[in-house]
Amino acid sequence: MKNEGDTPRAVTMRDVAQAAGVSVSTVSHVVNNTGARIGRDARERVRRAIEELGYRPNAMAKNLVKGGSRFLGLVADAIASTPFAGQIIHGAQDEAWQHGYVLLVANTEGNEEAEASAISMMLEHKVRGILYSTWYHRAVDLPAGLAEADTVLVNCYSTNGAVPAVVPDESAGGHDATRMLLAEGHRRIAFLNTRTPSPARDGRLDGYRRALDAAGLPFDPDLVVDVQPDQGGGYAAVDQVLAMRATAVFCHNDRVAMGLYDGVRDRGLRVPDDLSVVGFDNQEVIAAHLRPALSTVALPHYELGRRGVRVLLGLDVPEAGTGPLAVDCPSVPRHSITRPSES
Amino acid sequence: MKNEGDTPRAVTMRDVAQAAGVSVSTVSHVVNNTGARIGRDARERVRRAIEELGYRPNAMAKNLVKGGSRFLGLVADAIASTPFAGQIIHGAQDEAWQHGYVLLVANTEGNEEAEASAISMMLEHKVRGILYSTWYHRAVDLPAGLAEADTVLVNCYSTNGAVPAVVPDESAGGHDATRMLLAEGHRRIAFLNTRTPSPARDGRLDGYRRALDAAGLPFDPDLVVDVQPDQGGGYAAVDQVLAMRATAVFCHNDRVAMGLYDGVRDRGLRVPDDLSVVGFDNQEVIAAHLRPALSTVALPHYELGRRGVRVLLGLDVPEAGTGPLAVDCPSVPRHSITRPSES
Structure with missing residues (x-):
């Protein structure tokens, strides 16, 4: 551990370029991780020069609008x-x-x-x-x-x-989740929605209805059950789902799907042969590791953060009067959906 | 949204105290969340005064060593x-x-x-x-x-x-996890350890051995199986565990336990009646929501962060020459352990 008082050395990007035997712009590409194609060898030399000279990129100072906040x-x-x-x-x-x-x-x-x-x-x-x-x-x-x-x-x-606000497009996500089931031929699709009033509850239901409508299927409110939005809620709903003779279930989130899996198994049935399941969230530790791995729709948290900054900096401008900027929820197909046995 | 140029008002803690009809020290307790007992009513008045006057606590400026870094x-x-x-x-x-x-x-x-x-x-x-x-x-x-x-x-x-370093006490954690099984009367305890060389692998194994030893049981290397440290690893090890006639399993982490649950169920058996299970990590979304909920040992991440700051600020001083400061892994008993049917 060194003391606080050490003075930083005034090494420039030019010094690094000289030591590495490359152009300043090559150093800049490496330092700023621009994605430009720089040969492995040159990249390595730049890294070594940076390390040996103790150069500090200081991307902030370079890019900053002068006098603005950092x-x-x-x-x-x-x-x-x-x-x-x-x-x-x-x-x-x-x-x-x-x-x-x-x-x-x-x-x-x-x-x-x-x-x-x-x-x-x-x-x-x-x-x-x-x-x-x-x-x-x-x-x-x-x-x-x-x-x-x-x-x-x-x-x-x-x-x-x-x-200004940036939010996930719950309705499009609900549409796409339902669409994944429809695409495999399911016509009787239960929806285990959350019982907690929220944009997710309203939006995903709206998407579910729109997807059915686009497939020429009537909306049947008896197929929609509001549950506690976690594993316990999914587990408790199994008998209801089976009594509906649904061949597939759209779960409000991956945790509900996890509980549903447990309940289905406890009754000697299998996902997806006896029941196809789609989740929502793409909570990796659950969705990717259930047996079978869960097909789901991803909440775009990374993209929400990114777009939030872009709106804050004025790089993205939400249209006036259109409400929050809605970000897509990408589909993540895995192995919990198959064709219904009836079809 | 207001412009950046707005000048902050110079409201003091004394102003707040006056407006709220309380002492400055009461305001200080409320603002700094010291845990001192302040009546609900006084607390509410302070909050209202803070809001009305636009007072900003600035805990940082108050507490800072003068001239030091913030x-x-x-x-x-x-x-x-x-x-x-x-x-x-x-x-x-x-x-x-x-x-x-x-x-x-x-x-x-x-x-x-x-x-x-x-x-x-x-x-x-x-x-x-x-x-x-x-x-x-x-x-x-x-x-x-x-x-x-x-x-x-x-x-x-x-x-x-x-x-200086602050790390979890893997060995004590492994000891306590094993001890939870021993305490219910298990004598034949399998250990699904990770196959990835790591302090967690060595430490938890050491703890497992120490706990057996303290219970007067010999260490049997045949009971230890190295697996991939996730759901797939636990699932793949089920037949081996059953062949060992182990009555309980200590899993390297909660993800391994989740896979083990799936495998046990697929063979028509039940946790904990046919097999007691203890995990490690206490990854909430898994451990608290498996069926039955998983008894485990918590990795003390919050405490690691807290202690790290204390060491950095010189408030905790690790003893010289003793290696990293080891933080306890608390046991979290839930419902995956019962007495072995043989006993």
Whole structure:
């Protein structure tokens, strides 16, 4: 460990280029990770020169609008309990760095005092703006402190619509999940929705209905069951699903699907031969590792973070009056869907 | 959204106290969330006054050693893919804030260029020091940039032992997991360990052996099987476990236990009646929601982050020459262990 007082050496990108025997622009490409094709050998020489000379890229200083703030803030409510906030942070950080900003991340775990402190801290550091994010998609009342900063809401929106917001396109996601089942020939598709009022509940139901409609199928409210949105809710709904003679189930999320799997197995049946299942979220540790692996639709947390920064910096401008900017939820086909045995 | 140029109002804690009709020290307790008992009514009045006057606590400025840095850095390698990094960040942030520091968090997702940029950025901001953390416990080669800062390793350690480190006590965790099974009367306990060489592999095996030894049982290497440390590894090992006539299994992690559950069920058997199971990690979305819920041992990520900050700030001083500071892994009993049917 060295002492704090050490003075950084004033090594320039030119010094690195000279030592590595490459052009300054090659160094710049390597340093800024631009994706330009630089030979393995040249890249290695640049890295070695950077290390030997102790060069510090300082992407921030280079890219910054002069005199502007170097910081963006990101307030996240549940970084410790799900990987979702982490993905938002990852996307926001990648985009922020690309434009010369450092992301100040504050975790509140839903605590209002921590939230107020975090926002104060960010304001004191004169952030260029603040991303305010929630781990599940919902309406929020804006904390008072945010009135003093440019703000973009990520995975949430303000009830009065006064603040720009970036959210997942729940309806398109619900449509695509249902469509994955329809495409295999299913006609009797149950929907285990959440019982918690939320944009996810309304949007995914809307998408389910639109997909049925596009396939020429009537909407049957008896096929929709509201459950607790976790493994217990899926497990408890198995008998109802079987009584409906549904050949497939669209689950509100991957956790519900995990519980449904357990219930199906306890009754001596199999996914997908006896019942096809599609989830929502693409929570990796569950979806990719159930037996069979779960076909699902991904919540685009990385992209939400990235787009949030782009809106904050004015690089993406949501159309006026159209509400939050809706980001696609990509389909992730795995092995939990097959053709219905009746067909 | 307001413009950046707004001047913050110079409201003091005294103003808040006056408006709320309480003492300055009461305001201080509320603002700093000290845990002191303040009546509901007074707390509410303080909050209202803070909001009406637009007071900003600025805990940082108050607590700071004058002239020192306001920042601590935390480099995390996998914030987007597991909740583990989030828990480290949560613990580190709570402790940092308590001492007047803001945590600069950078996520690298294992990318070396991102890591170098993150460390550069932190050095430019003259952080007081840097926590360097990994999502699983392992040895690391220190990135060159860290030589310029006070560093504490969190959930990892340097091969030469030159840098202070805070890690989970794998051996004590393995001991306690095995002890949970022994306490119910199990004598033939299989151990599905990871096949990946790591401190977790060595430590948990050591703990398993110590627990057997303390119970007067011989170590039988035939009961230890090395598997891929995920659901697939647990699933593939079921027949081996059953052939051993083990009545209980200690799984290297909760993911292995999840796969083992699936395999046990596929053979028409039940956890815990036919086989008791204990995991490791306490990865909530799995452990708390398997059927039956999984008894396990928690990796103390929050505490690792918290202790890392304490070591960085000199509040905890690891004894010289004793290696990394080892943090307890608490037992989390749920419902996957019962007495063996033979006993």
